[in-house]
Amino acid sequence: xxxxxxxxxxxxxxxxxxxxxxxxxxxxxxxxxxxxxxxxxxxxxxxxxxxxxxxxxxxxxxxxxxxxxxxxxxxxxxxxxxxxxxxxxxxxxxxxxxxxxxxxxxxxxxxxxxxxxxxxxxxxxxxxxxxxxxxxxxxxxxxxxxxxxxxxxxxxxxxxxxxxxxxxxxxxxxxxxxxxxxxxxxxxxxxxxxxxxxxxxxxxxxxxxxxxxxxxxxxxxxxxxxxxxxxxxxxxxxxxxxxxxxxxxxxxxxxxxxxxxxxxxxxxxxxxxxxxxxxxxxxx
DNA sequence: AAAGACCACAACCGCAGTCGC
DNA sequence: GGCGACTGCGGTTGTGGTCTT
Numbered sequence: 001x002x003x004x005x006x007x008x009x010x011x012x013x014x015x016x017x018x019x020x021x022x023x024x025x026x027x028x029x030x031x032x033x034x035x036x037x038x039x040x041x042x043x044x045x046x047x048x049x050x051x052x053x054x055x056x057x058x059x060x061x062x063x064x065x066x067x068x069x070x071x072x073x074x075x076x077x078x079x080x081x082x083x084x085x086x087x088x089x090x091x092x093x094x095x096x097x098x099x100x101x102x103x104x105x106x107x108x109x110x111x112x113x114x115x116x117x118x119x120x121x122x123x124x125x126x127x128x129x130x131x132x133x134x135x136x137x138x139x140x141x142x143x144x145x146x147x148x149x150x151x152x153x154x155x156x157x158x159x160x161x162x163x164x165x166x167x168x169x170x171x172x173x174x175x176x177x178x179x180x181x182x183x184x185x186x187x188x189x190x191x192x193x194x195x196x197x198x199x200x201x202x203x204x205x206x207x208x209x210x211x212x213x214x215x216x217x218x219x220x221x222x223x224x225x226x227x228x229x230x231x232x233x234x235x236x237x238x239x240x241x242x243x244x245x246x247x248x249x250x251x252x253x254x255x256x257x258x259x260x261x262x263x264x265x266x267x268x269x270x271x272x273x274x275x276x277x278x279x280x281x282x283x284x
Numbered sequence: 285a286a287a288g289a290c291c292a293c294a295a296c297c298g299c300a301g302t303c304g305c
Numbered sequence: 306g307g308c309g310a311c312t313g314c315g316g317t318t319g320t321g322g323t324c325t326t
Contacts, residue, residue, distance in 0.1 A: 016294075016320080038311065054312080055295065090314060102294080105315075110292050 013047045017056055021046060025053055026061050059102045066098030070107050078104060079112065 017025075028044035034057065036043075037050035046053060070078070074096055081092045089101035089108075096104065 014296075036311090049296090051297090051312085052295075058313095059294075087315065101314075106293055109316095 059100045
């Protein structure tokens with residue numbers, strides 16, 4: 001004998017909840033408490049599956065939910081927790097009061113994974129090595145509803161609204177360590193160089209230069225070098241250099257071993273990319 | 285102005301773990 | 306110990322809103 005479905009499917013309503021349904025469910029649970037999801041719909045006078053009621057309550061109607069956008073702190077925490085816990089959303093959610101596993105899962109899938117999506121298999125290379133697209137890692141998430149490539153104006157406007165690592169003092173540079181992930185914000189004129197010592201890691205130089213070429217205002221200039229020799233385009237590179245205008249706050253996320261690095265300097269030898277750790281984290 | 289593309293998020297579905305009989 | 310009910314979790318899908326063309 002097979003498992004009985006959680007509820008009789010016939011005649012039950014599906015899809016979006018109405019305000020009246022929400023009201024009924026909320027009143028019932030406030031009066032009778034959570035639980036007994038199977039019998040709840042009938043008792044509350046709802047033509048819904050018990051699982052649907054439970055989900056609606058947990059993800060939307062509960063009083064202790066935090067409304068509003070995920071903050072930068074929460075985002076950093078999610079990234080950190082995901083690096084150690086993987087897709088165990090309920091466990092991750094337990095560390096973020098007022099946030100639900102569904103909310104975090106959706107946020108990850110729609111915002112963070114797209115940034116993480118910058119890791120790609122190197123085409124034509126079957127040794128499992130990967131490419132990290134630093135340009136895309138650095139771009140803020142797209143706004144809802146946008147499609148395809150942004151217009152230059154929209155791209156510039158969105159970048160100006162970027163809130164990554166806001167810096168109060170223009171001369172200040174902040175570096176935060178996060179289990180091998182360094183988030184670096186630079187908003188002072190100068191340059192920064194990111195070097196990869198590991199052959200398994202490289203930059204998608206084409207994408208990076210394409211992106212740079214789309215910026216008319218010259219707020220960021222990119223040059224690239226392979227083995228110390230500058231190249232103009234194409235291929236992959238072992239290091240990049242970027243110069244920043246004074247009024248162009250920018251954020252770098254890279255994956256190094258926790259050592260700070262200074263504007264205008266190469267990464268210290270101890271701060272080479274830990275490709276294995278990064279790859280396993282990104283692919284987890 | 286309209287159509288189509290794309291994204292964010294709500295909701296659904298199937299599976300697995302736990303509990304009680 | 307076996308079985309079914311219940312619950313919770315994670316993956317996936319559907320829908321509505323927004324933006325571009």
